Amino acid sequence: MEAHKVLKDAGYTVRSYGTGTSVRLPGPTIDQPNVFEFGTPYTKILEKLNTQDLKIHKANGVLDMTKRNISIKKAPERWPYYNQPPQRLPPSEYPEFENELDFQVVITCEERCFDSVVEDFFSRNYFEPSQTQQPVHCFNVEIRDEHRSALTGAQAILDLARMLSDAHAKSLQDFSAPPFEDKIPDIITEWQQNHPATPLLYALCYH
Amino acid sequence: MTTNLDSKQLEQLKEAEKLAFEHQNFFEQILDTTISICLGTPCNEFRLQYQCLSFIHKAFYEKKIDSFELRSQQSVKVIQLLDYLIIRNEERSPNYLIIQKCIDILNATYDLIFLQMVQNPNEDDWERLSNVKDYLLSQWPSSYPLQPYNPETDLSRSIACKTSLIKLIGRIIQVQLPASPSITDIEHDISVSMIKTSHPFLLNSNLSSQAQNLLDNLFTVLNDDVLLPTGLFTTIMSTMMTLFKARPKFLSNKFIMFILAYESQLKIEPRFEREEKLKMKLTKRFNDRVDKCLISILLNKGFLAKDPGLRTRFENKFNYLVDKARDQRQKGILNVDDDDDLEVKEIKRQKVEAIQRNNMLFYNESRIARSHDYKSIYNLIKPNDQLTEFDMSTIPTDVLVSMVITALQKISVAKLVKGLTIVSDRYKDITTNTDSAFQGIYVPSTNEGSLKRKRTDDDEFGIRTRMKTDTGNDISNEIDDAYNDDELKGDFLVPVPKEFSFKSKKEQLALIVRNFIKQSAPKIKQNNSTSDQSIQHNALDKLAISIWNEESWVKVLSRLATRGLANDELSDCMRKSVFNYFKDDMRNRIDGVIEWLNEEYYSEIRDTTGVQPQKDGHYMTYCAFTLDNLIPFLDSSDRKVFIRLMSELPYLDKSLISKLRSLCKDPVRSKLGFQSLLYLIMFRPPVLPDCLGLLTDMLNDASSDDALKKECSTYLKKYSPQ
Numbered sequence: 001m002e003a004h005k006v007l008k009d010a011g012y013t014v015r016s017y018g019t020g021t022s023v024r025l026p027g028p029t030i031d032q033p034n035v036f037e038f039g040t041p042y043t044k045i046l047e048k049l050n051t052q053d054l055k056i057h058k059a060n061g062v063l064d065m066t067k068r069n070i071s072i073k074k075a076p077e078r079w080p081y082y083n084q085p086p087q088r089l090p091p092s093e094y095p096e097f098e099n100e101l102d103f104q105v106v107i108t109c110e111e112r113c114f115d116s117v118v119e120d121f122f123s124r125n126y127f128e129p130s131q132t133q134q135p136v137h138c139f140n141v142e143i144r145d146e147h148r149s150a151l152t153g154a155q156a157i158l159d160l161a162r163m164l165s166d167a168h169a170k171s172l173q174d175f176s177a178p179p180f181e182d183k184i185p186d187i188i189t190e191w192q193q194n195h196p197a198t199p200l201l202y203a204l205c206y207h
Numbered sequence: 208m209t210t211n212l213d214s215k216q217l218e219q220l221k222e223a224e225k226l227a228f229e230h231q232n233f234f235e236q237i238l239d240t241t242i243s244i245c246l247g248t249p250c251n252e253f254r255l256q257y258q259c260l261s262f263i264h265k266a267f268y269e270k271k272i273d274s275f276e277l278r279s280q281q282s283v284k285v286i287q288l289l290d291y292l293i294i295r296n297e298e299r300s301p302n303y304l305i306i307q308k309c310i311d312i313l314n315a316t317y318d319l320i321f322l323q324m325v326q327n328p329n330e331d332d333w334e335r336l337s338n339v340k341d342y343l344l345s346q347w348p349s350s351y352p353l354q355p356y357n358p359e360t361d362l363s364r365s366i367a368c369k370t371s372l373i374k375l376i377g378r379i380i381q382v383q384l385p386a387s388p389s390i391t392d393i394e395h396d397i398s399v400s401m402i403k404t405s406h407p408f409l410l411n412s413n414l415s416s417q418a419q420n421l422l423d424n425l426f427t428v429l430n431d432d433v434l435l436p437t438g439l440f441t442t443i444m445s446t447m448m449t450l451f452k453a454r455p456k457f458l459s460n461k462f463i464m465f466i467l468a469y470e471s472q473l474k475i476e477p478r479f480e481r482e483e484k485l486k487m488k489l490t491k492r493f494n495d496r497v498d499k500c501l502i503s504i505l506l507n508k509g510f511l512a513k514d515p516g517l518r519t520r521f522e523n524k525f526n527y528l529v530d531k532a533r534d535q536r537q538k539g540i541l542n543v544d545d546d547d548d549l550e551v552k553e554i555k556r557q558k559v560e561a562i563q564r565n566n567m568l569f570y571n572e573s574r575i576a577r578s579h580d581y582k583s584i585y586n587l588i589k590p591n592d593q594l595t596e597f598d599m600s601t602i603p604t605d606v607l608v609s610m611v612i613t614a615l616q617k618i619s620v621a622k623l624v625k626g627l628t629i630v631s632d633r634y635k636d637i638t639t640n641t642d643s644a645f646q647g648i649y650v651p652s653t654n655e656g657s658l659k660r661k662r663t664d665d666d667e668f669g670i671r672t673r674m675k676t677d678t679g680n681d682i683s684n685e686i687d688d689a690y691n692d693d694e695l696k697g698d699f700l701v702p703v704p705k706e707f708s709f710k711s712k713k714e715q716l717a718l719i720v721r722n723f724i725k726q727s728a729p730k731i732k733q734n735n736s737t738s739d740q741s742i743q744h745n746a747l748d749k750l751a752i753s754i755w756n757e758e759s760w761v762k763v764l765s766r767l768a769t770r771g772l773a774n775d776e777l778s779d780c781m782r783k784s785v786f787n788y789f790k791d792d793m794r795n796r797i798d799g800v801i802e803w804l805n806e807e808y809y810s811e812i813r814d815t816t817g818v819q820p821q822k823d824g825h826y827m828t829y830c831a832f833t834l835d836n837l838i839p840f841l842d843s844s845d846r847k848v849f850i851r852l853m854s855e856l857p858y859l860d861k862s863l864i865s866k867l868r869s870l871c872k873d874p875v876r877s878k879l880g881f882q883s884l885l886y887l888i889m890f891r892p893p894v895l896p897d898c899l900g901l902l903t904d905m906l907n908d909a910s911s912d913d914a915l916k917k918e919c920s921t922y923l924k925k926y927s928p929q
Contacts, residue, residue: 111532118500123508125448129381130394133268133314133374135442172304175253179303179353181366181438189486192540199540202493203500204370204438206445 001069003109006154007161013096017079019116026060028052038078038087042070061147079117082124101207105164106138107157114140114201121205133206140201156195163187217258224262228271238281242288253302260308267315275395282319286332289313289339306352310343310371318382318397325401330408347372348428357572359477363436370442376421377446383418384454393453426461432558434474437493444497467524469498472551475558479570492535499528568622576633584633587626713780720784723760765803769810786829793837797848800833801855808857820858830856834866843879850886861897868901872915881918888926899927
C-alpha cells in the first residue's frame with residue numbers, strides 16, 4: 001500500500017490488490033492474527049483494531065498503516081483471478097479504468113505474488129483463448145514485509161515507474177527513437193544496477 | 208507539425224469515435240468515413256492516420272463494438288486499408304506505430320474475414336488479404352519494420368511489432384487448423400472445419416499445411432540456440448497456451464516437452480550482446496521464472512494427472528528451478544560471474560561455433576544505409592558504440608596507413624569481402640534507389656517501376672529490406688511531397704557538381720600545395736629496403752623519378768607548376784607557394800631551388816629553337832627573386848652553396864650577373880662576390896662578356912672605393928687584357 005500511495009502521489013493511475021485468500025494483520029498474539037475478507041472497509045478494520053490492545057498495534061505499526069490506508073482507498077481488494085468471485089470495490093470507484101484488468105503495468109512486491117499474477121494471465125490465455133490479446137508488463141520488486149523496507153521499496157517502484165513512463169512518452173513523441181518495448185530490457189538492467197538489493201522479475205503477459 | 212486543419216479533423220474523428228461506440232448503429236457509417244479519410248491521408252500525416260487506425264483498433268481488437276455479427280460484417284472493409292498501409296506504402300518508411308496497429312487489426316479481423324469468405328466468397332478480397340498476410344509472415348522474425356542489423360541482434364529489436372506478429376501467427380494457426388469437435392467452450396471458434404468442399408477458392412488442405420508450418424516455425428524459434436528476449440519468449444508461451452486449448456492435438460506433446468526441457472543456461476547470448484552480462488543474466492532469470500509458472504500451471508490445473516511419470520519429471524524440474532532461483536538470490540543478482548560448469552561451457556562453445564559458421568560477422572549488416580552520408584554507408588559496428596563518434600581524420604596519415612595495412616593483413620578474406628559487399632550494396636542502394644537527397648534530374652523511364660526498390664533476394668537473412676530512416680519521417684515526407692507514384696518511375700542522374708569559382712580554385716590549390724609540403728617533406732625518409740624500393744620504382748617510373756627521397760616532392764610540385772596546370776594564374780599561385788617555401792631557408796634548400804629553376808627553364812625553351820628564355824618569363828623572374836632573396840643574407844661561409852647555384856642555373860644573363868655587384872661592393876663579403884665572378888669567367892664561357900662588363904662597370908663607377916677598383920682592375924688585366 002505504501003507503493004500505491006507513492007505512485008498515486010506522483011500522479012499515476014493506480015489500483016492495488018492482495019493475491020492471498022484473505023487480509024491477514026498481526027493480532028493481539030502471534031497465534032491470533034486478525035483475518036478479514038477482501039472488501040472489508042479499512043474503517044471497520046480500524047474499529048476492530050481499536051477494540052484490541054492498542055499498545056501492540058501501535059508498536060508494530062499496524063494502527064498507523066491502517067489509518068494511512070483509509071486515506072488511500074476504501075477497502076483492500078483481491079486480484080481479479082480468472083473464474084473466481086470478485087472481492088473488490090465497485091467499478092464506480094475507478095472511473096479511469098475501463099475494466100478490472102485495464103492495466104499497462106502490474107508491479108508485485110513478492111515473488112509469490114508475481115507467480116500468482118503471471119499464472120493467472122497464462123490461465124486466461126488457456127481458458128479464454130478468444131479474449132486474451134491485451135499486453136501487460138508484469139514486474140516484481142521484492143520488498144520485505146516491514147515498514148522500513150516498504151518505504152525504500154516504494155521509492156524503488158516509483159523509480160521504475162518513472163523510467164518506464166518517460167521512455168513510453170519519448171517513444172510517442174520521437175518516432176526516430178527506439179520503440180518503447182525495445183527499451184524495456186535496458187531500463188530493467190539500469191534499474192537493477194541502481195537497486196542491487198532488490199531482485200527484479202519481469203514477464204510480458206496478455207489478458 | 209500538426210496544422211489547425213489537422214487538429215480540427217482530429218477532434219472530429221474523436222467525436223465520431225465516441226458516437227460510434229455509444230450508438231453502435233452509426234458504426235458502419237463512421238467506419239466507412241474513417242477508412243476513406245485514412246486512405247486519402249498522405250503518409251506524412253501520421254497523427255491523422257494513427258487516429259483513424261486507433262478507432263478501428265478499438266472497434267475490432269479491443270472489441271469496443273460488442274456485437275460479433277456487426278464486427279464480422281464490417282471486417283472485410285479493413286482489407287483495402289491494410290493493403291494500402293502495409294503493401295503499397297512499403298517503400299515509404301512505414302511508421303512503426305502504424306504498422307503495429309495494422310498487424311493488430313489484421314489479427315483481430317482475420318477470423319472474421321475468413322468467416323465472411325466462407326459464407327460470401329470473394330476471391331479478389333481473399334487474394335488481397337492473403338498478400339498482406341504472406342507479406343507480414345515473411346517478416347517474422349526480422350526487425351520489421353525497422354531496418355535490420357544482424358539476425359541475433361534483430362531478435363531483440365522491434366519487440367512490439369514482433370509480439371503483435373506472434374499473436375497474428377497464433378490467430379492464423381487457430382483459424383487454419385481444424386477445430387476439435389470435442390472442444391465446444393470456445394466462443395466463436397472459426398476454423399477451416401467450416402469450409403465446404405464446394406468452396407470456390409478456400410482449400411482446407413493448403414491452409415492447414417500453412418498453419419502447421421507456422422506452428423513448426425514458432426517451435427523452431429523457441430528451440431533456437433540463441434537466448435530469446437523475455438518479451439518474445441513470454442508472448443510465444445502465451446500464444447502456445449491459447450493454441451494448447453484451441454488446437455491441442457497439433458501441439459500438446461511438443462509444447463509440454465518444450466516446457467520440461469527448456470534450460471536458459473544452455474542458451475547462448477546474442478553474439479554482439481555478450482558483454483552485457485547483467486542484461487543477459489536477467490533475461491535468463493526471467494525466462495526461467497516464466498517456465499516455472501507454466502510448470503506450476505500444468506502441475507496444479509490437472510494437466511498431468513493422467514501420467515504420474517511425467518508429473519514426477521515436472522515436479523523435479525519445478526524443484527530444480529526453485530533451487531536455482533534461491534541460489535541466484537543468495538549469490539546476489541549483480542554477481543555476473545560465469546557459473547557454467549564445464550559440460551555447459553562445452554555445449555555452448557559448440558553452439559557458438561555453429562553460429563559463427565553462419566557467416567554473421569558484423570553488428571550492422573544492413574544492406575541499406577540509414578541516412579545519406581558516408582558514415583552510414585561505412586558503419587558496420589553498433590550505432591551507439593563510442594567509436595562511431597571518433598573522427599578518424601584526426602589520426603596522422605602515416606598512422607592511419609599503418610592501421611589499415613595491419614587490419615588488411617589480419618582480416619580473413621571472407622570477412623573483408625562481406626564487409627566490402629555490405630558497403631557496396633548500401634552505396635548502390637543510395638545511388639540507384641533514392642531520391643530527393645541527391646536532388647538529381649528526373650529522367651522518365653520507359654521501364655515502369657524500375658526505380659522501385661528491388662526485393663533483396665540475395666539478402667542472406669531472408670528479410671525483405673525496406674527504405675526506412677531512423678531520423679524520423681522527414682525524409683519520406685519530403686519524398687511524398689515532391690513526387691507522386693508516377694514520378695518515381697524513372698531513373699535519376701546524379702547532378703553535375705557546381706563548378707568552383709576561380710577564387711575557390713586558387714584557395715584550394717594553395718591548400719593542396721600547403722598540405723603537400725606539410726605532409727610530405729619532413730616525413731618521407733629514405734628507405735633502403737630492397738622490396739620497398741622495387742615497389743617504389745613501379746610507381747615512381749611514371750613520374751620519372753628514380754627513387755623517392757625527401758626532395759622528390761619538389762620535383763612533383765615544380766613539374767605541376769611548370770607543365771601540369773593549364774591556367775597561368777594557377778601556375779603562378781603554385782610557383783609562389785613553392786618559392787615561399789624555399790625562401791624560408793634558402794641555404795639548406797638550394798638543391799630544390801636549382802631543380803625547380805631548371806624545370807622552369809626547360810619548360811620555357813622546350814618549344815623554342817634557341818636557348819634564351821624570355822626576359823619577363825617565369826625562369827628569369829624567379830631567378831631574379833631567388834638571387835635578390837639570397838644575396839643579402841650570404842656570408843663568406845656560403846661560398847660553396849652560392850657558387851654551386853651560379854654554376855648550375857641553366858641560364859644567366861647580364862641582369863642576373865649584375866646582382867653580384869652588391870656582393871662585390873660589400874667590404875666584408877667582396878671576396879665571395881669576386882670568387883663567384885671568377886668561377887663564372889673560368890667555367891661558363893657564355894657569360895664571360897657579362898662578367899667582364901660588370902667588372903668594367905664597377906671599375907668605372909665613381910662610387911667604388913680604391914680596393915674594389917684595384918680588384919676589378921686585377922681581374923680585367925688577367926681576363927681582358929685589351
